[in-house]
Amino acid sequence: MPDPTPMEIPTMQVACDVNGESFTRDIPVDMPLLEFLRDVLGLTGTKGACLEGECGSCTVLVDGETINSCLMLAAQVNNRSVTTIEGLAAGTELDVIQDSFVATGAAQCGYCTPGLIMSARALLNDQPDISESELLTALEGNICRCTGYASIIEAVKRAHRESQNA
Amino acid sequence: MIQQVTTTESDQTLDAPIAPADHLVGKSCRRVDGQEKVTGAALYGADLFPNSAELFASVVRSEHAHANIVSIDATQALEVAGILGVYTHADVGGTNIHGLIRRDHPALASKRVRYFGDSIAVVVAKTERAAKLGRDKVAVTYEPLPVIATMEQAIAEGACKLYPEGNVMGDKRIRKGDVERALADSHVVVSDTFFTQTVDHAFLDIEAGTGHWDGQVLTLYVAGQWVHEERRLIALALGLPVEQIRIIQPVTGGAFGGREDISIQIYLGLAALKHQGKTIALRYTRSESMRARHKRHALKIESTFGANADGMLTAAKIVVYSDEGAYASTGIAVMRKAASHATGPYCVPNVEVDVYGVHTNNNPTGAMRGFGACQMAIAYEGMMDRVARALDMDRETFRRKNLIQSGDTVTTGQRIDPVSVGLCLTKAIQKFKDQPYPGSDHLPAHIKRGWGMSAICFGLGYGDGFPDCSRARVELSDSGIATVYTGGVEVGQGLLNAMMQIAGEELGLPFESMRIVAADTELTDESGSSSATRQTYFTGNAVRMAASELREQVLDIAGIKLKVHPHEITLQHGWAYETSNSNNRVRMEKICTEGLTRGYSLKATALFKPRTIVEIPNTGQSPRAFITYLFGAHVSQVLVNIETGEVKVERHIAAHDVGKAVNPQSVEGQIVGGVAQGLGMALMEEVTYRDGRIMNPGLTDYIIPTIKDLPPVEAIIVEHDDPGGPFGAHGVGEPPLIGAVPAILSAIYDATGKAPCELPMSPERTWRLINEVCENDPLSKVF
Amino acid sequence: MFHQPMTFEHALDLRSELGTDATVINGGTDVVVAMNHGAIKPTTFIDVSRIKALRGIEKQNGHLIMGAGVTFADLGKMHFRALREASLSVGGPAIRNMGTIGGNIATASPAGDGCVALLAMNAEVQLSSKARGDRWMPLVDYFIDYRKTALADDELIKAVRVHNNPRSRWYKIGKRGAVNISLVCCAISQNENNKTELAFGCVGPIPKVAPKASALLTGETLTPELIDDVANLVTHEVAPIDDQRGTATYRRAMCSTLTKRLLTQLMEDAPKGDADA
Numbered sequence A: 001m002p003d004p005t006p007m008e009i010p011t012m013q014v015a016c017d018v019n020g021e022s023f024t025r026d027i028p029v030d031m032p033l034l035e036f037l038r039d040v041l042g043l044t045g046t047k048g049a050c051l052e053g054e055c056g057s058c059t060v061l062v063d064g065e066t067i068n069s070c071l072m073l074a075a076q077v078n079n080r081s082v083t084t085i086e087g088l089a090a091g092t093e094l095d096v097i098q099d100s101f102v103a104t105g106a107a108q109c110g111y112c113t114p115g116l117i118m119s120a121r122a123l124l125n126d127q128p129d130i131s132e133s134e135l136l137t138a139l140e141g142n143i144c145r146c147t148g149y150a151s152i153i154e155a156v157k158r159a160h161r162e163s164q165n166a
Numbered sequence B: 001m002i003q004q005v006t007t008t009e010s011d012q013t014l015d016a017p018i019a020p021a022d023h024l025v026g027k028s029c030r031r032v033d034g035q036e037k038v039t040g041a042a043l044y045g046a047d048l049f050p051n052s053a054e055l056f057a058s059v060v061r062s063e064h065a066h067a068n069i070v071s072i073d074a075t076q077a078l079e080v081a082g083i084l085g086v087y088t089h090a091d092v093g094g095t096n097i098h099g100l101i102r103r104d105h106p107a108l109a110s111k112r113v114r115y116f117g118d119s120i121a122v123v124v125a126k127t128e129r130a131a132k133l134g135r136d137k138v139a140v141t142y143e144p145l146p147v148i149a150t151m152e153q154a155i156a157e158g159a160c161k162l163y164p165e166g167n168v169m170g171d172k173r174i175r176k177g178d179v180e181r182a183l184a185d186s187h188v189v190v191s192d193t194f195f196t197q198t199v200d201h202a203f204l205d206i207e208a209g210t211g212h213w214d215g216q217v218l219t220l221y222v223a224g225q226w227v228h229e230e231r232r233l234i235a236l237a238l239g240l241p242v243e244q245i246r247i248i249q250p251v252t253g254g255a256f257g258g259r260e261d262i263s264i265q266i267y268l269g270l271a272a273l274k275h276q277g278k279t280i281a282l283r284y285t286r287s288e289s290m291r292a293r294h295k296r297h298a299l300k301i302e303s304t305f306g307a308n309a310d311g312m313l314t315a316a317k318i319v320v321y322s323d324e325g326a327y328a329s330t331g332i333a334v335m336r337k338a339a340s341h342a343t344g345p346y347c348v349p350n351v352e353v354d355v356y357g358v359h360t361n362n363n364p365t366g367a368m369r370g371f372g373a374c375q376m377a378i379a380y381e382g383m384m385d386r387v388a389r390a391l392d393m394d395r396e397t398f399r400r401k402n403l404i405q406s407g408d409t410v411t412t413g414q415r416i417d418p419v420s421v422g423l424c425l426t427k428a429i430q431k432f433k434d435q436p437y438p439g440s441d442h443l444p445a446h447i448k449r450g451w452g453m454s455a456i457c458f459g460l461g462y463g464d465g466f467p468d469c470s471r472a473r474v475e476l477s478d479s480g481i482a483t484v485y486t487g488g489v490e491v492g493q494g495l496l497n498a499m500m501q502i503a504g505e506e507l508g509l510p511f512e513s514m515r516i517v518a519a520d521t522e523l524t525d526e527s528g529s530s531s532a533t534r535q536t537y538f539t540g541n542a543v544r545m546a547a548s549e550l551r552e553q554v555l556d557i558a559g560i561k562l563k564v565h566p567h568e569i570t571l572q573h574g575w576a577y578e579t580s581n582s583n584n585r586v587r588m589e590k591i592c593t594e595g596l597t598r599g600y601s602l603k604a605t606a607l608f609k610p611r612t613i614v615e616i617p618n619t620g621q622s623p624r625a626f627i628t629y630l631f632g633a634h635v636s637q638v639l640v641n642i643e644t645g646e647v648k649v650e651r652h653i654a655a656h657d658v659g660k661a662v663n664p665q666s667v668e669g670q671i672v673g674g675v676a677q678g679l680g681m682a683l684m685e686e687v688t689y690r691d692g693r694i695m696n697p698g699l700t701d702y703i704i705p706t707i708k709d710l711p712p713v714e715a716i717i718v719e720h721d722d723p724g725g726p727f728g729a730h731g732v733g734e735p736p737l738i739g740a741v742p743a744i745l746s747a748i749y750d751a752t753g754k755a756p757c758e759l760p761m762s763p764e765r766t767w768r769l770i771n772e773v774c775e776n777d778p779l780s781k782v783f
Numbered sequence C: 001m002f003h004q005p006m007t008f009e010h011a012l013d014l015r016s017e018l019g020t021d022a023t024v025i026n027g028g029t030d031v032v033v034a035m036n037h038g039a040i041k042p043t044t045f046i047d048v049s050r051i052k053a054l055r056g057i058e059k060q061n062g063h064l065i066m067g068a069g070v071t072f073a074d075l076g077k078m079h080f081r082a083l084r085e086a087s088l089s090v091g092g093p094a095i096r097n098m099g100t101i102g103g104n105i106a107t108a109s110p111a112g113d114g115c116v117a118l119l120a121m122n123a124e125v126q127l128s129s130k131a132r133g134d135r136w137m138p139l140v141d142y143f144i145d146y147r148k149t150a151l152a153d154d155e156l157i158k159a160v161r162v163h164n165n166p167r168s169r170w171y172k173i174g175k176r177g178a179v180n181i182s183l184v185c186c187a188i189s190q191n192e193n194n195k196t197e198l199a200f201g202c203v204g205p206i207p208k209v210a211p212k213a214s215a216l217l218t219g220e221t222l223t224p225e226l227i228d229d230v231a232n233l234v235t236h237e238v239a240p241i242d243d244q245r246g247t248a249t250y251r252r253a254m255c256s257t258l259t260k261r262l263l264t265q266l267m268e269d270a271p272k273g274d275a276d277a
């Protein structure tokens, strides 16, 4: 099959809800959600570090579930709702997980941070009680090259404690 | 990059007591860049694209590991819709060469390519898709040359030469005493050969940035590790005066040495110069990043150590071959670091070390966390375990007999005082023994538990007379806010906080009154690289010196206001008060306003430039090879599945003397993070080549530790004031990785009774070790 | 074009109309990886991820039927131990929320963990087309050669089924603690009649069963001696190759090691009754 030139990629209209706001855009059918969020909507908080599902930096929530936005096509979120890191803080008030990441020093270079926070958010949304092993499993798809994870684990535990006390 | 703390404290009224002394040094202040990093607001290189990218660039790379370039034909590429230009070496205005020490690396190859990642042309287009399509249509004709895939091939008789001088890039040596005689007289002599692997930095934030030329200034937003030196290299290659280049470091997602060499800067600069007024964007994919970037040197280390019957080391004879890859990068310095750290923190009276750097058609090898010292620690600590076993002596006892003490010399002849390696080892082992691991003692027969240790040293800074200095500027504003200006780059390690805390401590200001501007060649002065574990020490000293000069100005002004001698004044939490009467006081704002109206500068700059001494080439001896030494010791406990070779690190303790922990949370983060990278190097990470081509250029097959691989790492911060460091601090970046790898290998040795000598100890290698399967191993090697 | 059928029938219509011109996509964890690598450049998609009928798990005449769109996250909650553990070993949680068993079977990678677990459980796969309707076939017959399967160009995978209550064990050797591509993987299951089946991943071009070893075990009570014999025999039934992840020597040895370990577990757990949960 000859290489399609950039112009030959068919486009389609996608309507979705991102962080509570509705968007309708014409996009190429083969565009990954990650590219849509970053390059089309300008939401660059979601990162990409591998584009093969291995690092988790691109983790976002689609209808409340974590997915790797580098591997979902934007077309697939038609009529669905997406939550990204930009959707967590209420104004200047940080989400308790975000605050905990700062408090424990879990964001060193910070590149893995948005993805990790989204994975942690899904975990805390789902479960009132979490065991150590559930916590590790929830974060196992998110690579961090800087921290060695200890401060990240501490951050999620702190956030969990704080949200239970709240 | 301008950083400021967003929370402000409520105003203190005049009668309120002054807040207690807030010692910023030693306090885990919240990271100043934390908020923007957790909200996704931080802008890393590629995050600049949506708002600024107008044109996109892409790089044409060699399809051969070694070849002559016969022709480069851009005709077809130029026909692709949206393509605006294809640029080759002929379009580069300057030397077209870069290289941190030896300038040997063409920005765009003209005649010859020496590795698969070598760059040949830059394509500029209206969209990224078009740029990549155009890139794939640039037709390069090659005349293939024999590929030198291994060091063995490189030094073989009649091997194809990568350079006219041949394939040996250089050598470094140590000569001390009479090794042959000492070995002959030794009670035991033990030899082994270690093979360390090629390692990738695998920082998450892939190379990406923008470039813009307005006819006067070329502005580059690209993450590096030493923006001022990068500016020089770009200027030379592109033929621009340095003054016409401005580099601004975007928020940076890790470096670990991987941003020391030039990456995308020259391509972006070239593209920008050709498209005046347009902002050019360029980003790599993970595979391009891995294919293009330098790597950690793979070393073959032949070690022979002798000891007498009392367990005292007598001699060490070490020969090292280092895969330098296609270009020199920082290789020469890595070789020297390997030589000067060949016997680690041990007293060895007779030493002979030869390090040979060998060019191959693999990726260039250069800086990565640990920089030569890391590989040597694997060998010398491996040898400590082996010699102890040969002597039938306990591993710890044997180490302790031979560890240097304060006032002893290391292998370069440099006398070190104070030495804290013994203390680190004591603390680590004590913790290990006093708080037993809670895990079960009842293991199935196929699971073996073992523990190991390591003791390491690390010379801080570039050393060996290599120019090394840092500058800093600190300014006070009308409102009593202090701003620190540093050329140093924040790559995640916590440099910004450290510098703000040091300056704040000196000025008696709360953290909230501190600001920092970093790594912008226009706004900040040169502070050397964020590498060699040097920033806390070097830039920290410069910042402290500048702040201390400001402090004098502040005290002078306050003295006039408070009508007391400046020496009778305390600066605390934004106030100056008479030490014996805190009611006689004045706020920093008032002092600053007063000072500025009276003509005080309230600005100070400082230069910190300690000297080191270049070694005597024939012996490698130098009375001051490094400005100071860092020490650490680790204990690791592993479970080995002897049937499958799987290894699980159950527990890891790392004790490091950091002088003084400026921000203990950051220090702990560096220690645990370093252990994680060490664990990766010990057990899983490995760039594999086939005939110079990387076989695993992605995170699917270049695997790095997940959260499930790390045990809870126990970090012990040892604080042993460094007399030369700011507030006694020295640094911590590299040593934790260096200590982690040999401790894990030592634990595997303990668990299996077999001494590992090849990295990484993947399940298969561990299984081979246990079962002594050494039939020809088809896994790729660079030896 | 991007087609997003809401019913399986509509999907079959599209499939028969578009054939290989359209790329079927569900979780995208194989398809989009290949796109991101530039290995494929599809411009027409049939997205089956919205078809509710493909997401069902139901019991029927002693069988458990799983729709092709059941995700690894769903399978991770099942009581079949081998399938559950295999599913939970796939990627991280986000990958498991996306990746489907149908996609795993369609990709037919020799490292496909879902495929290996299902093979050991004597699974059958249901293929459907507009023209010829549904057909069930043993999964073992479905895999033909490296990434070549019995799926026709107008067919879709509809479901996969296994007998209700096998006891099963599974183990995968990887290079790290999570998100592992297998170096070798082994699954074993045993039904009420002591029929025991073994399957392996990464030991040849397709997920592989070991019929001779299985035959040796059939109807027998597990003993250490028998287990040793079987563990020896499997090394002759697998044909692993050297690749950059590992060597044939190691993989062959591991097939034997894992066989022995998993059968021993089954033997030791047998007195506890169905210790599958």
Ligand SMILES: Cc1cc2nc3c(=O)[nH]c(=O)nc-3n(C[C@@H](O)[C@@H](O)[C@H](O)COP(=O)(O)OP(=O)(O)OC[C@H]3O[C@@H](n4cnc5c(N)ncnc54)[C@H](O)[C@@H]3O)c2cc1C
Pocket (backbone or CB within 6 Å): A052, A053, A054, C023, C024, C025, C026, C027, C028, C029, C030, C031, C032, C033, C048, C068, C069, C089, C090, C091, C092, C095, C098, C099, C100, C101, C102, C103, C104, C105, C106, C107, C111, C112, C113, C114, C115, C155, C156, C157, C158, C179, C180, C181, C182
């Ligand atoms: C990071 C990562 C880790 C992974 N780890 C593992 C692992 O440990 N073990 C493992 O086995 N796999 C692993 N995988 C691969 C695994 O996720 C896939 O094989 C998954 O099962 C594919 O399902 P999908 O729904 O995502 O398929 P897609 O990518 O959507 O499709 C895969 C293939 O199946 C076809 N297809 C999908 N549905 C149907 C259908 N109903 N009928 C016909 N054809 C169909 C598609 O056309 C395509 O050819 C991993 C993948 C990633 C990215």
Ligand code: FES
Pocket (backbone or CB within 6 Å): A047, A048, A049, A050, A051, A052, A053, A054, A055, A056, A057, A058, A059, A068, A069, A070, A071
């Ligand atoms: S970018 Fe999506 S997982 Fe790495």
Ligand code: FES
Pocket (backbone or CB within 6 Å): A106, A107, A108, A109, A110, A111, A112, A113, A143, A144, A145, A146, A147, B204, B253, B254, B492
């Ligand atoms: S903080 Fe740098 S990758 Fe996690």
